[in-house]
Amino acid sequence: MSKNKKYQTAGRVLMTEHISIYSEQFRSIRANINFSTKNEGVKTLLVTSSSVGEGKSTVAANIAIAFAQESKKTLLVDADLRKPTMHYTFNRFLSPGLTNLLISNWVLKDVVKESGIKGLGIITCGPIPSNPAELLSSNSMDSFLEEVKREFDIIIFDAPPLLSIADAQILSEKCDGTIVVVSSDGTEKKNLLKVKETLQNSNAKVIGTVLNNYKLEKDHYYNDYYIR
Numbered sequence: 301m302s303k304n305k306k307y308q309t310a311g312r313v314l315m316t317e318h319i320s321i322y323s324e325q326f327r328s329i330r331a332n333i334n335f336s337t338k339n340e341g342v343k344t345l346l347v348t349s350s351s352v353g354e355g356k357s358t359v360a361a362n363i364a365i366a367f368a369q370e371s372k373k374t375l376l377v378d379a380d381l382r383k384p385t386m387h388y389t390f391n392r393f394l395s396p397g398l399t400n401l402l403i404s405n406w407v408l409k410d411v412v413k414e415s416g417i418k419g420l421g422i423i424t425c426g427p428i429p430s431n432p433a434e435l436l437s438s439n440s441m442d443s444f445l446e447e448v449k450r451e452f453d454i455i456i457f458d459a460p461p462l463l464s465i466a467d468a469q470i471l472s473e474k475c476d477g478t479i480v481v482v483s484s485d486g487t488e489k490k491n492l493l494k495v496k497e498t499l500q501n502s503n504a505k506v507i508g509t510v511l512n513n514y515k516l517e518k519d520h521y522y523n524d525y526y527i528r
Contacts, residue, residue, distance in 0.1 A: 346475040351463060351491060361389050368418065376455075401440070
């Protein structure tokens, strides 16, 4: 299977399996987010993990799809400026994207791409920069956040893993809420404690954690994704 096909298969659970167990789980995650943020004016959500390979990009894409299916004008932003994947997931070009907005004189309407899902726009990474952390902490990023909040009902950011680089911590300070993806068979307890400490230090609002790769017995209805 090609890399392109692999990401499309992983990221498009809700697109092709509307009545599947997995689709219902992401709708449940959406409901939990709505309940947890009720009356708080949360519009920007950051999705991250402790390290690579825990499924954050798949979760971010499907949460965004779930909100779009709720008839909310939704934007999914690939804010992993080092190892972006959303252009694979949705079979779009890498550029133009977020870095074009932050560095050049591109305007929002020219970088928002159609996803193939009604109500969901995507912004891919754009050209991979040499200074991701500086771009994400820039005034241009602040201006971008203000603009997308005016234009969209909810914005989902797929961020890099939290513990490897500073990018996700920077974004967690700017976003209204943070969701941490945890792999039941891959996330170490010591890393979870580090994630908790890091987010506390940045005054991030943690909405919850999504437990990924958790297998129950076959007679249980849900067997992969949970939010807590």
